[in-house]
Amino acid sequence: xxxxxxxxxxxxxxxxxxxxxxxxxxxxxxxxxxxxxxxxxxxxxxxxxxxxxxxxxxxxxxxxxxxxxxxxxxxxxxxxxxxxxxxxxxxxxxxxxxxxxxxxxxxxxxxxxxxxxxxxxxxxxxxxxxxxxxxxxxxxxxxxxxxxxxxxxxxxxxxxxxxxxxxxxxxxxxxx
Numbered sequence: 001x002x003x004x005x006x007x008x009x010x011x012x013x014x015x016x017x018x019x020x021x022x023x024x025x026x027x028x029x030x031x032x033x034x035x036x037x038x039x040x041x042x043x044x045x046x047x048x049x050x051x052x053x054x055x056x057x058x059x060x061x062x063x064x065x066x067x068x069x070x071x072x073x074x075x076x077x078x079x080x081x082x083x084x085x086x087x088x089x090x091x092x093x094x095x096x097x098x099x100x101x102x103x104x105x106x107x108x109x110x111x112x113x114x115x116x117x118x119x120x121x122x123x124x125x126x127x128x129x130x131x132x133x134x135x136x137x138x139x140x141x142x143x144x145x146x147x148x149x150x151x152x153x154x155x156x157x158x159x160x161x162x163x164x165x166x167x168x169x170x171x172x173x174x175x176x
Contacts, residue, residue, distance in 0.1 A: 003075060004018045004019055004022065007068070007071060007072065011064060011067070011068050013039055013040070013068070014039065017037050017039055017040060018068070018072070020035060020037060021033055021035060021037075021046075021068065021069060021072055022072050022075060022076055022079070025069065025072050025073060025076035026076040026077075026079050027108060028106060028146070029076075029077060029106070030072075030073040030074070030076045030077040031047065031048065031106070031146075032045065032046065032047035032048070032145075032146055033045065033046050033047075033069060040053060040061065040064075040065055041053030041054045041055030041056075041058060041061050041062075041065070042054030042055065044065065046065060046066065046069040047145075047146075049066060049070070051065050051066045051069075053065060100121075101118040101120070101121050101123060101125075102118060102120045102121065103118075104116040104117055104118055105117050105118065105119040105144070106144075106146065106147070108147060109129070110147060110158060112128065112129045112130060113126050113127065113128055113129060113158055114126070114127040114129060115127075115147070115158060117139065117144050117160070119139075119143065119144070122138055122139045122140045122143075123136055123137070123138065123139065123175065124136070124137040124139050124144065124160070124169070124172065125137075126158065126169060135174060136174070136175040137169060137172035137173065137174055137175060138172060138173045138174075138175050139167075139172060140173075142160075142162045142164075142167045142171075142172065143162055143163065144160045144161070144162050144167075145160075145161050145162055145163065146160065146161045147159070147160055147161070148160060148161050148166055157169065157170065
């Protein structure tokens with residue numbers, strides 16, 4: 001893509017770095033991205049202008065990451081909208097949730113589960129991919145801001161971030 005090449009050249013980073021950031025931003029609708037890219041200081045994240053990188057005292061690199069991500073946000077949102085318009089059939093989670101709730105604040109899949117978070121309703125909907133079982137959870141008191149990679153032994157736990165830290169699905173109350 002020509003735009004990726006232009007942005008990589010502008011910020012003096014590889015096209016792979018730009019593509020990786022763009023893919024992560026696209027998944028979150030341009031709200032956040034987590035990465036592990038050596039030329040950007042290793043492990044890091046960007047969220048609405050807040051930047052954390054492994055090379056934490058390199059303020060010039062932080063500024064570069066912030067500017068790069070800010071420039072990629074509109075492109076990621078455009079790409080996400082185009083993919084949504086061309087998307088194939090929806091999962092049970094998406095169909096059921098669309099009937100009951102507003103648009104999800106975020107959605108995705110991890111560890112054999114699909115999830116959608118509806119901030120306005122304080123509801124997290126989870127679908128287990130192996131059997132299609134859908135479970136709803138109340139997020140009251142836990143305004144979710146993102147998903148966290150799970151590193152538990154079983155690899156099946158969903159964890160989410162909120163302003164107070166981390167909450168797992170096991171910590172949330174099921175809705176009947």
